Amino acid sequence: MSKGSLFVISGPSGTGKGTLCTELLKQDNIFLSVSATTRDKRVGETEGVTYYYTDTESFKKMIDAGEMLEYAVYSGNYYGTPKKAVCDMLEEGKNVILEIEAQGALKVKDLLPEAVLIFVVPPSISELRKRLTERGREDSAEIERRIEAAKWEFSQSPKYNYVIVNDELTRCVDETLSIIKAANERQQMIERLLNEI
């Protein structure tokens, strides 16, 4: 069993990353990582399945030790991706997907340089504006603010392993699956060469 790969998917708001990830997760060997949180466990949730539950002090220690690939705070609770949880899944041969914003994606690459960074872009800015408007979640001022914010993300794109244009969902899913397949084949080839030594 070859090691799996970690794929970090990000891109400007409204490019359809979420839909892409939902489609990818329908595949047998593609999984979401399990996050850690400091919020209380709720009825029906399972440790290590829904979340890893921990306290704020331990969570902060993990951040300081570089053991948290990325994290965020919502309503006073920490949520994050423990490096070890991801690496364990990779060792089991699973492909792991993280859908996070660009700043987090680049931090993951620092902590785990073998992560495959995929940047999803819209076919054009006018199409992005159209999608954000049709989605109807943000008013036009917020939409323009998000498009302005995308400038920084676009400028970071050379640091990504792949840039995918989300012009049509099915094509975009197929392209991403090819990237995942290529990463797995490459891992197998390297393991074969290492075994030969």
Place this chain on the structure above:
Amino acid sequence: MSKGSLFVISGPSGTGKGTLCTELLKQDNIFLSVSATTRDKRVGETEGVTYYYTDTESFKKMIDAGEMLEYAVYSGNYYGTPKKAVCDMLEEGKNVILEIEAQGALKVKDLLPEAVLIFVVPPSISELRKRLTERGREDSAEIERRIEAAKWEFSQSPKYNYVIVNDELTRCVDETLSIIKAANERQQMIERLLNEI
């Protein structure tokens, strides 16, 4: 004129990186970077063409400031690749090639995360042994030492953007040219999206 890209080519001794680079440099828009050196200028050499000439103190200061993408010392003289020289060529729209060993390649990626790292591997270890033997430069003990050293390099391969199998030179050159073309097209697309904002 779009920005060019930097391609760092490395791989185990005997995989044919040198021959690959020689072929790539026959293309119109692919250049080798100009190195800096502390050795004296010789007759017929030109500042900024053959080398950038500097003194040891300035060279060391550049290393400390992270301005030298990689460097080495031969016969008491320093040789290295100044980051600025590479970035200037990229700004001029040139594609730049660096052929260096794996440790240097990973250091370049730290200093210039947009560098495209290409790892060239042999189709098999037995083929690598055959090529090193036929080349006749090293005795069999040295060949086995180099193959053993390749282990570390192979283990670093997930950090590379691309892994290319050098099974047949023409095919390997074509694959690398496709990578360079794709990087250029991607740069153009991102510049187009940025211009649209």
